[in-house]
Amino acid sequence: MLTKIREKAQGAFAWGILILICIPFALWGINNYLDTGKEAPIASVGDKDFYQRDLNNAYEQYSQNLRGMSIDEQTLKAQALQKLIKDEVLLQYVHAEGLVVTDNEARDFIKSLPYFQVDGKFSDKQYKMLLSSQRISSGEFVNRIKSALIMEQFQHAIVDSSFATQYDVESFFKIQNQQRDVDYVTLALQSLPEQPTAEEISTYYQQHQDLYQTPEQVSVEYVELSLEDVAKKVVVTDDKLKAFYEEQKAQYSTPERRKISHILFAVNDKTDAKTALVKAEKAKQELANKDFAVLAAEVSDDKLTAKKGGDLGLFNAGAMDKAFEDAVNALKLGEVSNPVKSAFGYHLIKVTELVPGTVKPFDSVKNEVAKAYQKAQAENAFYEAGEKLTEMSYEHPDNLQTVADALSLTVQKSPLFTRTKGEGIATDDKVRNTAFSEEVLQGNNSAPIELGAERLVVVRLLEHKAAAKRELNEVKQEVAALLSKEKAKLLTAEKAKQIKARLQAGEPFQKVAAENKLEIKTAKGLTRNKNALPEQLSEVIFKAAKPVGDKSSVFIAALPNDEQAVVSLSKVTAGVMNEDDKKKLELAKKSIANAFGQTEFNQVLNSLQADADIEVRAKAQAQ
């Protein structure tokens, strides 16, 4: 009796504590509860913490959008984190501003999403299926949608309200449709009067020793332990294989396929369960002399499938109520069930296709089984051998033979390789880095290097060739060619400068060009988007200063193939809207307004971010 009272009292006390604990839980919300654990947040915005997995999710989404572009993961992750923070800042702001979205609006929006539609109509089944495959509850999903919608409300307020005035459009076309008239000459790369002297070559060589070196190289001997090799040594017997096969049978079989159709008699506001059941039973009797598909089309309340004779497609376990599932599994091919109750109402179910599950017989998959068995068995042996490899290569640091003998491995040799490039085993940069580590260069065995999860390699130094300078004789031609080119470029640039200076001084272009045996080319009415000049030339022309008074603006443009152009810009005509532009005036206004709006919205975001309480841990940046 006493013990009983004790127990009761303890129980009540514990209950009281539970209440104390539960109240804060209710207030904090479930998020904090789920987020407890050892993991430290990588960033926070106000009260909201972000964890590594949030970043990983954001990164996944972010990189999906940029698929096909070659941006390294590091940069993308940093950008994904920035976006995560930016979005959260905005979300907290719009909440604080008191923006809301009604349930109706959120629902309408979700219904308009094509992911959840079948034949252009929202399908509740599709919705539930997609959400459960994403492991999101409907409530959480709706909340996320609401957050997104209120963020959009704010974005609309800034971006959609932006406008462009007539003045803005005209200023744009003033520059966009501007015309420029130029005369120009092109100077080819000048040929040199003389080759560089031996002295010049030697001086350049002395000053740029680092350019003329052979890199440091090593070769190594190594032993390799791989799971595959260990597996080959595992002894197999038929008995063991058979036992393994029985255990892993699911791997060697295909599951049963059942295709089903149904006729639904819905239970809802208009029809109660009793009426539906009566209707279902009547229908079942009718089936005696009527085709199932025809009847489905006539009477089924599941309008989507009714058109297809009630076809529900392949039956997946877990998608429907248990009663429904049991009924399906009990049916034979072509048989129709009695009325079955589910959350939707009463169903008549028919199995229209039944491919029984198959199991591949042992003999036909014996090789596969043997491989899988060996691998499973080898994992232990591999682990043990790995331990031994680590131990012995450390205890006998002056040779590899001992450990090779003990584990019956062969010592192999690599060709020479550099720090940055190698062949065979040295293709892997982990191997190269280890080979060039101080420990190995001093003549010791390396620690085991993991190449993937299933290979271990220990290396030791075979040969070490220090970096050596290449002799002047060997590289003379290279240096001479380089010097010639540099000189020729310099000469060309000098000449271009001279011509430019003479033109700026007011000498006639004709005269200067003739003296230099150059041909003047003229281009009038060039515009930004349409002209036949080389891109580099056109770009420089449209970035050049305008002529002042009647004095041309003279400048040089570097062209591909080391050519130089000297250009004289004589006239700039301000752009006006042409007929075509006028036709598209509304569109132009819209584009410019949108550009303004986006820029303004970005600044608003920057402003919010500047005022927000944001913390990013160093770890997040490094990862």
Place this chain on the structure above:
Amino acid sequence: MEIYDTEEEQLEAFKRWWKENGQSTIVGLVLGIAIILGWNYWRDHNKVQSEQASALYSQLIQAVGANKKDSAEKLAQRMQEQFPKTEYAAYSGLLQAKLKVQQGDLAAAQQILKKIASGSNKELSNIAKIRQVRLMLAKGEYEQGLQLINDIDPATSTSFSGNYDELVGDLYVALDRLDQARSSYQKALESGYRSPLLQFKIDDLTAPEKAEAQSVEPVK
């Protein structure tokens, strides 16, 4: 904390405590419930207001998107009358100003923006000022535009300085003071501000000396 050995002692202790504090506990509870109810009522009321404003705003956004100017105009007006205290009223104001500009009534747009600019929301105030200057540019009120930007307290406009610098550049271009325009644009660019048209405008204003230095290929 006291330690009680038996059930009876615990019960006794509790009875004693109740005699002393019972009345005030009940009063406290009743008061607490009243506060919670009042709070709930107030919150629900606010929620209904916000939701109605939100729904109206959504209609407005749709009307603007579909270019239905008349109904947009009416919806924006209704927002000002029915929910003047919500943020949605300010947002609708911005949209209303755009509608006025589209109708060519720049003065009316200016009035609406001026009101938003004087509000307490820092971001909206800056946006409204930026747009006011754009209207001044269109109306040829260049000096007034410069004055407006000059009067802004830098402490409240840090994140928007790039946009203001670009506008100052535009105003100087209109006034044909190209050197000043150039340095304003340059300042905007150097602050890290990006706009699609900024580089385009800078390229068109290259100063003579600079072109010379830039176009000669550096000698290695």
